[in-house]
Amino acid sequence: MSFGNETTRRARTQPFLRSLTRHARVPLRAFEEASDQANGELVRLNMGPFRPYLVTHPDHVQHVLKTNQPNYIRAGMFWDPLSPLLGTGILSDGAGWSASRSILQPVFTARYVDSLTERMAEIVTDLIDTVVVPGRPIDVADTISALVHPTIVRLFLGATISDADIERLAPAYDTGVTARSIRLLLPFVPQRFPLPGDSAFRQAIRTIDEVVYPRIRYAKARGRHANDLVSLLCQARAGETDAERLIRDDMVAIHGAATETSVTALTWVWPALDAHPEIAAKVYEEIERVVGPGPVTMAHLPRLAYLRMFVDELVRLYPPGWILPRTVVEADTIGGVRIPAGSTVVLSPFLTQRLPEFWDRPLEFDPERFAAGNGRGRHRYAYFPFAAGPHSCLGPRLFQMEALLLIAGILSRYRPVLHADGPVLPRLASTLRPGTGLSMTLVPTRSG
Numbered sequence: 001m002s003f004g005n006e007t008t009r010r011a012r013t014q015p016f017l018r019s020l021t022r023h024a025r026v027p028l029r030a031f032e033e034a035s036d037q038a039n040g041e042l043v044r045l046n047m048g049p050f051r052p053y054l055v056t057h058p059d060h061v062q063h064v065l066k067t068n069q070p071n072y073i074r075a076g077m078f079w080d081p082l083s084p085l086l087g088t089g090i091l092s093d094g095a096g097w098s099a100s101r102s103i104l105q106p107v108f109t110a111r112y113v114d115s116l117t118e119r120m121a122e123i124v125t126d127l128i129d130t131v132v133v134p135g136r137p138i139d140v141a142d143t144i145s146a147l148v149h150p151t152i153v154r155l156f157l158g159a160t161i162s163d164a165d166i167e168r169l170a171p172a173y174d175t176g177v178t179a180r181s182i183r184l185l186l187p188f189v190p191q192r193f194p195l196p197g198d199s200a201f202r203q204a205i206r207t208i209d210e211v212v213y214p215r216i217r218y219a220k221a222r223g224r225h226a227n228d229l230v231s232l233l234c235q236a237r238a239g240e241t242d243a244e245r246l247i248r249d250d251m252v253a254i255h256g257a258a259t260e261t262s263v264t265a266l267t268w269v270w271p272a273l274d275a276h277p278e279i280a281a282k283v284y285e286e287i288e289r290v291v292g293p294g295p296v297t298m299a300h301l302p303r304l305a306y307l308r309m310f311v312d313e314l315v316r317l318y319p320p321g322w323i324l325p326r327t328v329v330e331a332d333t334i335g336g337v338r339i340p341a342g343s344t345v346v347l348s349p350f351l352t353q354r355l356p357e358f359w360d361r362p363l364e365f366d367p368e369r370f371a372a373g374n375g376r377g378r379h380r381y382a383y384f385p386f387a388a389g390p391h392s393c394l395g396p397r398l399f400q401m402e403a404l405l406l407i408a409g410i411l412s413r414y415r416p417v418l419h420a421d422g423p424v425l426p427r428l429a430s431t432l433r434p435g436t437g438l439s440m441t442l443v444p445t446r447s448g
């Protein structure tokens with residue numbers, strides 16, 4: 001692999017549409033095939049009128065996310081359809097993003113996240129009591145969503161939000177992030193041309209706004225008494241022109257960034273335990289030893305070292321944000337390949353985190369990779385489930401707390417029995433969910 005001063009050349013183009021057709025049932029395979037053939041080189045994927053550049057080598061990932069980051073913006077076909085939902089703040093780019101980042105980054109400190117954890121533990125424990133139906137098959141994704149979504153909403157939008165409002169938000173977000181998926185396949189259709197899904201998308205935004213704006217006004221009126229996110233943002237933006245809309249944009253964007261990703265990651269826990277009984281046994285043993293019959297509290301979390309490694313490995317093989325698209329501002333050269341201005345480059349934690357050049361036995365699920373000292377010598381950009389550089393995720397610590405609380409909370413009381421006919425494969429969507437309709441039964445470990 002070369003990288004640096006050699007003469008520039010055009011990228012090799014791969015007939016990607018053809019391989020998508022061949023792998024119609026599991027389209028992700030077409031991406032894996034493209035990555036195998038690219039072997040770390042920058043290649044161009046021929047998708048008919050749309051020909052993005054696929055970036056997999058960690059040196060190139062570093063170039064896009066960090067070294068020359070301002071040249072690779074979040075705009076274009078993947079981002080524009082969602083901009084009416086996400087607004088002009090933390091999930092946009094340019095001045096609006098920068099202003100939001102400078103407010104939010106100091107908020108999401110380890111100290112702040114830790115201050116939420118005890119409350120999060122209580123919420124998760126209560127929810128496990130109400131949501132889990134023991135001894136009967138339950139839909140994995142629905143159950144995890146019913147645990148994660150209200151937890152995040154209560155932490156971000158305040159403890160006094162009503163159950164009815166929480167219930168309205170979940171489906172509205174779901175519609176918000178999925179209704180315009182068709183535009184991803186038809187990127188050349190201008191935004192102003194109506195397509196199916198547009199009116200559901202607009203209705204979802206109305207519903208979200210009907211819940212979020214009153215919470216902002218409530219937090220403003222109440223003043224400096226709470227440490228939920230909406231109150232902190234109201235304090236940070238006090239006196240700013242258009243403050244309510246700016247707070248709304250960040251609340252909605254962060255909620256979206258926090259829930260869909262967490263639900264996806266935590267849905268993979270169950271097929272991973274099912275497929276690796278010897279690893280599952282270690283997870284169960286640790287939880288039994290540290291948490292016992294529960295409830296799990298913040299004090300248990302530092303001692304759940306193996307579970308932490310399990311979660312790190314989970315988001316290596318199944319990173320929820322599996323694809324990170326960027327638009328190129330000015331022509332650039334990466335790894336000797338010329339990239340014209342206006343092109344789309346696509347980074348993929350899913351592909352990079354499986355490259356054999358950087359990962360020993362890349363397809364094997366092995367939490368020990370993340371044991372202390374085992375990552376020595378690993379390329380910093382061979383693992384980026386939470387992105388990296390100026391746009392890096394603000395939520396890794398919050399996610400880690402939430403994951404440990406939720407998994408240990410469930411497994412301190414139940415053993416999962418998965419109902420699947422064969423290996424569970426990832427389904428290609430905006431995040432990398434397991435194939436639809438996955439169910440399991442949670443069997444109580446203790447009677448009474």
Ligand code: HEM
Pocket residue numbers: 074090091101108253254257258259261262265315319320321324325385386387390391392393394395396398399
């Ligand atoms: C498994 C859980 C999560 C994963 C895998 C994940 C992954 C990511 C990734 C890949 C990005 C970069 C997206 C891009 O620039 O294209 C990102 C950005 C972001 N994430 Fe997360 N995330 C997770 C959970 C959370 C949580 C719990 C929060 C709550 C605070 C959060 C807040 C954000 C924010 C605010 C950004 C935008 C940062 C910026 O552009 O400045 N994420 N996340």
